[in-house]
Amino acid sequence: MCTRLGLHAPVYSTPVPAMLGHLTRCEINVLLSLRIVYEVPRRLWMRLSTLVIGFSCVLGLSLQTLQAEVTEIMIALPDADASQTGRLFVVFTKDTRREPRLSISDSPAPRDASPFFAVDVENWDGSTIEFQPDAGFPIQxxxxxxxxxxxVQALLDVNQVLSDLDSPGNYYSTPQSIEVGSGSQELSFNLSERVPEEMLPEDTDLLKFVRIRSDLLSEFYDQDMYLRASVLLPPAYEQGSGDSYPVLFHVAGLNGRYTRSQRLMNDSEFMEYWLDDSTPPAVIVFLDGExxxxxxxxxxxxxxxPYTDANFTELFPYLAEQFPIDDIPTSRFVTGCSTGGWVSMALQILYPDYFNGAYSLSPDSPSFRAFQLVNLYDDDNAFVSASGMQRPSARSTNGDPRFSIADEVRLEAVMGRGGSYVNSGAQWGAWNAVYGQPDENGDPIPVWNQATGEINPAVANSWRPWDLEIYVKENWSRMGSDLTGKLQFWMGDMDNYYLTNGLRFLEESLNLMEAPAANAQFNxxxxxxxxxxGTQVHYIDVLNDMAVRAAAR
Incomplete structure (x- = not known):
């Protein structure tokens, strides 16, 4: 049985190392090479891959060489106002509902992922570069x-201040439809489109949008940096009345934007509650995650x-000046789910007298004894357990694993600048950036090897200040009186990202706290x-409890 190779997958009946023994050195070099060539006439052209190879494979122990085929992808950047530096992507998908460039990080599960390839480009001026073996996911x-x-679509990510690939200024081509398996393919892309500059959504009577320059972050990054938020006002508020209300700071899940408040306006259950005359009035501030x-x-x-300092000294005071916020500790609360669950928990623990309550739903693990399924202190490898099994990173609620940590890190490595997962802007990359220390380039020092999963014990130990379970135990005598009764948690027993164990550890530790008791509530x-x-827990129960706590001051 033979498979002709145009752009579709080879089928090897012989293991690759043994198979290579049947090939000449020239054939092996052609098989392993994937080159990208830049050429610069008036426009910049990139030859993403020039492949001259053909194979047939026969069931058994032989591999025979057939006639060569050529596949090339040309990419032009016709309207750049200067040489460009960034990361270049080519994305393939069979989903016709949206542009391929928007599907890059949809799923780390190899069978569900949209194949994509990426490479860094610097001062795009005609140099020749070569794809590395990890430059594609889930295929090479x-x-x-x-x-x-x-x-299929091409994308050039040049935005240095926002990690979202759909950020302002990024270049992309119009999507094309191709048929794979019908012979040689020659593709050409013009990066003729550009994501428009950021514009705040239009305010409504209840929902307002804010963007302010942060001096602290601008100094840190040595360029203009901005903080964003949206503010939901209570329907009873009348401008100029002098009234002020408790404030709930809402933190999104991973990379959630401040504009998510617009979706809440379409939630009929929430809006019925919010507009009801009997609902305790409050202000909700939706923070930005980017x-x-x-x-x-x-x-x-x-x-x-310094995002906490920027919020506490720049954004929050500005919001209190512009909106009817009762800006005192007993009237400040924080909530969120997933990333937002960890942030709300961490802000309350690290700054116990700044907030009067945290409502933490499905938080990222507060204990590095259970960093999902990895014990950062005792395990040698993040990808493989002591029993030799691949560690899953996600599961269905019935327990069926969906993809592994290794899969997810592989995807992030292709997304990230320099082919590094710590620069991906996705989950494992963000954790390394928040908990880690910078290398000589300012990027996070990886806590484990992205190819093997081997954990770096020194880096893992440097993360200990962010282990909230340890922090609570070591600092309870100092902060317990400010924290008691302020923590509430919700967690599903079948959390899809194996976050249950870490919260169990925190519960056990908090239950041991004395003088005073922690009085934390775990649901x-x-x-x-x-x-x-659901909306009842995420918003309605939280807002009702918050009103009681604020009134008890």
Whole structure:
């Protein structure tokens, strides 16, 4: 049985090392090479891959060489106002519902992922560069694409201050449709489109949008940096009345933007509650998660900058001046789910007298004894358990694993500048940026090797100040009186990202606290997954409890 290789996947009946023994050195070099060539006439052209190879494979122990085929991808940057530096992507997908460039990080599960390839470009001026073996996910070569109709698109990420690939200023081509399996393919892309500059959404009577320059972050990054938020006002508020209300700071899940408040306005259950005359009035502030390294986690990080200080000394005072916020500790509360669950928990623990309560839903793990399924202190490898099993990173609520930590890190490595997962702006990259220390270039020092999963014990130990379980135990005598009764948690017993164990550790430790007792409330929801608690828990229960606490001051 033979498979002709145009752009679709080779089928090897012989293991690769043994197979290479049947090939000449020239054939091996052609098989392993994937080159990108820049040529510069009036426009910049990139030859993403020039492949001259053909194979047939026969069931058994032989591999025979057939006639060569040529596949090339040309990319032009016709309207650049200067030489460009960034990361260049070519994305393939069979999903026709949206542009391929928007599907890059949809799923780390290899069978569900949209294949993409990436490479750094610097001062795009005609130099020749070469793809590295880790420059594609979930496949390493376009020759491994399955047959059929694919949508394909090129993207150049040049935005240095926002990690989202759909950030202002990034270049992209119009999508094309190709048929794989019908012979040689020659593709050409013009990066003729550009993501428009940021514009704040239009204010409504209840919902306002804010963007201010941060002096602290601008100094840290040596360029203009901005903080963003949206503010939901109570319907009873009348401008000029002098009234002020308790404030709930809402922190999004990973990389969630301040504009998510617009979706809440379409939630009929929430709006019915919010507009009801009997609802206790409050202000909700929706914080922005974006930073150059992905989600900032609203923390003061050695890598991603002083976001907590910027919020406390710049954004929050500005909001209190502009909106009817009762800006005193007993009227400040914080909530969120997933990333937002960890941030709300961390802000309350690290600054116990600044907030009067944290409502933490499905938080990232507060204990590095259970960094998902990895014990950073005792395990040798993040990808493989002591029993030799691949560690999953996600599961369905019935327990079926969806993809592994290794899969997720591989995806992030292709996304990240320099081919490094710590620069991906995605989950594992963001954790390294928040908890880690900078290398000589200012990027996070990886806590484990992205190819092997081997944990660096020195780096893991340097993360200890961010281990909230340890922090609480070591500092309870100092902060316990300010923290008691202020922590509430919700967690599904079948959290999809294995976050249950870490919160169990924190619960055990808090239950041991004395003088005073922690009085933390833990709500464990059987058969619930990640953040799947509904509007009632996420907003209505939180706002009602917050009103009681604020009134008790």
């Amino acid at each position: 070569s376009v020759m491994e694409l399955g047959s059929g109709t694919w949508q 930073s150059p390294y992905g989600d900032s986690y609203q923390m003061n990080s050695a890598v991603s900058g 464990w929801l059987p058969y619930h997954g990640h953040c799947g608690f």
